Amino acid sequence: MMTDAILLTLKLAAVTTLLLLVLCLPLAHWLSKTQSIIKPFIEAIVALPLVLPPTVLGFYLLVWMSPNHLLGQWWIAVFDRPLAFSFAGLVFGSVLYSLPFVVQPLQRTFEGQSAALKEAAFTLGANPWKTFWRIQFPLARPGLIAASVLGFAHTVGEFGVVLMIGGNIPGSTQVLSILLFDQVESSHYQEAHILAGGLVVTSVITLFSLYRWNRYASVRVGA
Numbered sequence: 356m357m358t359d360a361i362l363l364t365l366k367l368a369a370v371t372t373l374l375l376l377v378l379c380l381p382l383a384h385w386l387s388k389t390q391s392i393i394k395p396f397i398e399a400i401v402a403l404p405l406v407l408p409p410t411v412l413g414f415y416l417l418v419w420m421s422p423n424h425l426l427g428q429w430w431i432a433v434f435d436r437p438l439a440f441s442f443a444g445l446v447f448g449s450v451l452y453s454l455p456f457v458v459q460p461l462q463r464t465f466e467g468q469s470a471a472l473k474e475a476a477f478t479l480g481a482n483p484w485k486t487f488w489r490i491q492f493p494l495a496r497p498g499l500i501a502a503s504v505l506g507f508a509h510t511v512g513e514f515g516v517v518l519m520i521g522g523n524i525p526g527s528t529q530v531l532s533i534l535l536f537d538q539v540e541s542s543h544y545q546e547a548h549i550l551a552g553g554l555v556v557t558s559v560i561t562l563f564s565l566y567r568w569n570r571y572a573s574v575r576v577g578a
Contacts, residue, residue: 357550359526360534367442367530368510371449375457375506376499378450383461384487402455409452413519416448420520440522445530448516457506464498465491497569504565508558 382401386394404412420427420439430438438444472490514532521528523537531550538547 356525356529357534357546360529360531363442363526363528364511364530364532367445367449368507370446371453371510372457372503372507374446374450375453376503379454379457379461379502380499383458384465384491386458386462387465401458404452405455409513409515410519412452413448413516416444416451416516416520420444420447439520440524440528442527445517445521445528448520449510449513452513452516453506453509456509457502460498460502460505461495464495464501468494500568501565504561508561512554512558 386398386401417439418424420430420437422428422431422437427438430436430443434443438447468491472494512532513530514536517528517530518533518536521530521533523529523533529537531554535547535550535554538544538550
């Protein structure tokens with residue numbers, strides 16, 4: 356049971372992180388450069404999971420995924436299976452819930468890049484697309500790594516959202532945080548200690564590695 360939960364959690368975190376990077380890279384770049392009047396609204400929507408209780412987000416996602424609403428109806432029509440209480444549903448909810456942990460580090464990275472480099476590239480004849488991939492994207496590597504680590508780690512630690520939209524189905528939606536809750540409810544405290552301790556150690560190692568990498572990257576840039 357624990358092995359299944361670990362593998363499912365790692366799979367969920369990996370898939371979610373990859374999707375977030377694909378979605379958040381252009382969004383973060385746009386937010387870092389735009390002066391649009393809708394920018395504060397978009398930033399507020401992106402940051403909403405930071406302050407919104409996870410169960411609230413999970414509740415509305417569960418409603419939208421139901422067969423009585425458009426998203427749930429469309430999913431059933433296309434895939435012939437419900438979106439709620441499925442791995443796909445967990446991915447959908449995880450992407451929304453971990454969105455600010457990927458967008459914000461990337462946005463701050465792009466905002467910190469020198470405008471002179473971009474202007475120099477334009478002067479030499481590079482178009483915006485080439486400038487982004489040849490100059491801005493390589494320079495954004497520290498922020499990209501930070502965003503990936505934070506998105507992955509945050510997905511691993513999710514509880515409220517995944518419980519609301521995925522329930523507790525072993526091998527299907529029972530991730531580590533749900534298994535820990537299940538062990539505590541069943542008074543299996545020894546197993547709960549093992550799970551909780553493992554998550555604490557993993558979190559500390561992850562954050563330590565991230566901060567050490569940021570320090571190393573800052574020293575290299577400063578040199």
